[in-house]
Amino acid sequence: MKTSSFVSLTLLLGALCIALGTQGAQAQQLTKAEQKALKKEAKNLRRNPEQYLQMQDDKANVESQIQQTQDELQRQQREKSQRADQLDRLRAEIRLLQSQIDALKAAPNVIFRVQIGAYTKLHQNNNYAGLHPNFSVETTEGATRYSIGYFMSYREAKFIREYLSAQGAEAFITAFKDGKRVQSMEEFSSLAGE
Structure with a gap:
């Protein structure tokens, strides 16, 4: 079971390296130092699958935080819109009350x-x-x-x-x-x- 997990991890890392390699070739050429560092990181991940799993957990946590932040932003935008509507209603009420005050001032005392x-x-x-x-x-x-x-x-x-x-x-x-x-x-x- 450990071997099949290790093989699937190795295949995943190999696919990741190929994908990064082709993407890098399309977007920009990696320097030799960057290629060397990337190969070293892939080798370390093959030797240490727990580190790979930790990276997946970290990625999931970051994605969750991004989603929570987006949800909070949407909530605050809705609240801002509601407050703007309330402010418009209050301004309209103030204009109405001011017109009533002006009418009372114009009327005989x-x-x-x-x-x-x-x-x-x-x-x-x-x-x-x-x-x-x-x-x-x-x-x-x-x-x-x-x-x-x-x-x-x-x-x-x-x-x-x-x-x-x-x-x-x-x-x-x-x-x-x-x-x-x-x-x-x-x-x-x-x-x-x-």
Whole structure:
């Protein structure tokens, strides 16, 4: 069995030498020193089949590493492509949000508040002012008005007014445009969208 393995190894090495010799003749001529070194290496491999087997194992390991590296490269390229797609989606979202911000800046500065009381005979002390950022006390024309909320839409303010009314409070909605209370019912209706 050892002899047949050795014979097949010798034949393989001989074929390798012939293949290298013909390939070398076609591609380039080997120098005498290179030919001598190649013959010496082939002779050593014939004498030491374990070294040949080790070379085959090393070759298989290198090929495996090359395959793993190629697989990793493909994975990273797919990941790069996915991240580029995600970046494009985020940029599109940013453009959309920026256009919405620009539209809000161009629109009149309107907020709605829910007024929960207006009193003329109460002590006009603003002790309640500043208790909460959504709670305000406004004193104008001899009346003290208490309001809650800063709503960008009439619908939001209406929801809170209906909730307070269900709790027994007499509440109504006021509108402010550019920081000033809207007095006209026509202007209020156009801002409220009614």
